[in-house]
Amino acid sequence: MTEILDIALLSFMIVLAIAVSRMQNLFMAAMMTGIFSFLSAIVFTLLDAVDVAFTEAAVGAGVSTVLLLGTLSLTTREEKIVKKNNALALLVVLITGSALIYGTLDMPNYGDPNAPVHQHVADRYIEKSGEEMGIPNIVTSVLASYRGYDTLGEVTVIFTAGIGVILLLGHIWRKEDEQ
């Protein structure tokens, strides 16, 4: 049954992706990406990655649609049509795509117990994290403690991006105030 669901959902996603790339009206495209995020959230749920699905729904379907609409209200609703055909861009996209597909060939099957991800440190986290960290949720203790420096780096990157956005938008707001 889940195979049928996977096929149906992934074909919905392909149809949507093609439609979004062909749309000229950016407002419609922003709406379609909202549907796309809902679909990918369902696929994540089917793959048992419930926490990723949670994030995808909150960020992809919720916040990023609103952010895209905010961008549209500051810029324009219609796409600028580029007339000249860009063969170099197509070539880069094709090479990147085939490299990504080539990369997936080496990946272990879904749910394979011999996959490296199940062999490396996962056992130790499952057995020891409770007594070492005192937190019942293993994901939280990995994120906040075992990989604490990594998380700190990520937060720094997001903080810097936020400062950049505020500086850019603040410039526009100041101009409006002067007028």
Place this chain on the structure above:
Amino acid sequence: MFIAAMIGILVTMALALCRALLGPTVYDRILSVNMFGTKTVLFIAVLGFLTDRPDFLDLALIYVLINFIGTLAVLKFVTYNDLGADPEEQNRT
């Protein structure tokens, strides 16, 4: 029975998708996005029972809230063309 429900939800999703792609007006598309969000909630709820893991229902509840707020933001954008607009101020002028 859950399989029949699942097939029904998939068909409804396909119909909502058709409406979102065909349009023709903005409101058709907004409604179809909102409906697609509702179908996502139903899908996750049914999936939980289909795979004997009804704890997915929490996830479905969060999606309802996100979908509601997202639709409000979109409608506000369509009406005022600005997310930070104050509706009362617009009415006064």
